Structure formats: C-alpha cells, structure tokens
Amino acid sequence: MKPNSIQRIQVIDSHTAGEPTRTIVGGAFEPGGETMAEKRAAFAGEYDWLRSATVCEPRGHDAMVGALLCEPYSPDCVSGVIFFNNVGVLNGCLHGTMGVAVTLLHQGRIGPGKHRLDTPSGLVTFDVSASGTVEVTNVRSYRHQHDVPVEVPGVGVVKGDIAWGGNWFFLADAPPEIPVSLSCLDELTDYSWRLRNALEEAGITGANGGEIDHIELFAPPADPQLADSKNFVLCPGKAYDRSPCGTGTSAKLACLSEGGLLNEGQIWRQAGILDSVFEGRVKKHTDGGAIPTVTGSAFVTAEAILIIDPTTPFAFGITSSNTEL
Ligand code: PYC
DSSP, X not given: OOXXXXXXEEEEEEEETXXXXXXXXXXXXXXXXXXXXHHHHHHHHHOHHHHHHHHSTTTSOTTOEEEEEEOOSXXXXXXXEEEEOSSSBOSOOHHHHHHHHHHHXXXXXXXXXXXXXXXXXXXXXXXXXXXXXXXXXXXXXXXXEEEEEEEETTTEEEEEEEEESSSEEEEEEOOTTSOSXXXXXXXXXXXXXXXXXXXXXXXXXXXXXXXXXXXEEEEOOSOTTTOSEEEEEEOTTSOBOSSXXXXXXXXXXXXXXXXXXXXXXXXXXXXXXXXXXXXXXXEEOTTSSEEEEEEEEEEEEEEEEEEEXXXXXXXXOOOTTSSOO
C-alpha cells in the first residue's frame, strides 16, 4: 500500500560500464517472505510504489535499475538484494551486482575481496577491488533451445537461441541492415521489440514457461583487439542496456560453451552498445550448462535522499497507470 506520509529514501547511485544502478540503502523496507523468491514476490506486491518512485521519472529514468538491500535467506551472504526496473522486478542482474558491490564498499560495509549476495535467481559471489573492478560468479546458466525460428511481423523468420543467464534471453544475430551502433538505437529497439512480441504471440518461452523478456542481438566488435563481439540488449521495459549486460553475457557464454565454441577458462570479451566490455569465462556444471564468471567495473556516482511527498504530483513516479502513455 502506498504510504500517506513523507518518505525519505537513502540511495547510492552507481554505473557499471555505463548502465546505472540505484541502490536503496536505508529506509527499513524489508519485504515479507523467507526465500529470496518469496521476498521478490512480496516486494512486487507491497512495494511497487517504492519501485516506481525510485527508478521512474521524475526521480529516475527508463534505463535506471534499482536494487533493494534486504535480509539474505542464506546466512553466509553479506546481503540479500532484489533488483527492479521501470516496469517491474528482475530475476537477476549482474551489472547491478557490480553496482551493489562498489556501493557496499563505498559505505564501508565490506572491504575489498570475496563476498556472497543472495538474489531471487540464486547465490552469486563477487570479488571487488578497491578500484571498482568486480568479478561476479553467477548462477548456473544454460542454453534451453538452439536455433529456434520465430516469424516476426514485418521482418520474416528470425532464428536464435533461448538461454538462461539469471534472466531469460533470446539471442540472435543482428540483421545485416541494422548496424549495432548508437546511431541505430531506434531501429535496434524496434526490431528487438517486434521480436519479443512475436515470441510472446507464438507462446515461445524459457523452461517452465519462463517469459523471455530480454532480447540480445550480436554483431562483430568495433575493434577486434578489444572485444570478441558486440551486443545490443533490450530490457523488459524497452530500455536498452548501456552495459554489455551481465546476465546476457552469461547466457551468451552458456551458448558458446554448449556449442563447443568456448573452452573452460577461455576468456570471452563481450562489448556492449557503448563499446564498454565485460570479460567472461565458464566452468562446466555437472548438471549441464555452466557457471559463468563475468568481470566489469562499477563506479559510485551519487549519494542522495529521495523525498517522496504523497501530496505532490507524480510522487510515486510517472507510470502508464497515471498517464496516457
Ligand atoms: O547486467 O544482468 C545485467 C542486466 C540485466 C538488466 C540490465 N542489466
């Protein structure tokens, strides 16, 4: 339920390879439930106002990812975390994990070194350095289906892989006529959004009906000396990831590994749309798939108190429920 008194929310902002994370570090918001999946569901039900107030305009923007620190379910974790964006909650988020890591370091809650974080998609380990380099060992990632055809209205048949990297991804080559470049953001967004809608219309999902809410398109890197591939990732709320997307890089690593194109321990350098790079490698998992390790750098950009006065316009953010958008 929305609060009817003024709320002061303490946040620390960071960016990881260009992609922002706003971490709620104060305000005593503890979603109910025991496991992280239960806490995520409780957050979605009880605290949707907190989500939209912190990451949507006028305080945030569409690309902003939020992170709520909470009690972990696993006692050996430094914190639990629930990630969210402009339209809802996320399963996992690796650029956000890197942002949380430098935030906790900035606060003095942890020192440089290895720590564990409890997330709704599972336990992740991060190793953070004083300079902001963060190596994250992700949850088991795997390719669910290979070379899946989907008929996309206005485009034709597009083939791609469906893979889990902490979120569900459809991974495909970018069409040759649309360069993976900042100058083509509108075209890339339109193409990816059509693809996502076509997957939904066709009832194509991840395992157990998991919604494929991230689209990842690939092209050769701008500079092969610096990266092996360049991607464009469209997130669930139609914002593009400014970073190479950590869960998307994990999904890519799982596909490469399952296709015999990446050996254990071999480094894959994934550039994003800004040509910032995540480095990844995998360790095969006994249950199939792989455990990816993804490394990037994150930087604290602001400390702030957000003031939410329920008597003011758009106090809980500009959303489709309070506009004609
Ligand atoms: O880095 O995993 C990621 C991510 C997910 C959505 C935006 N970034």
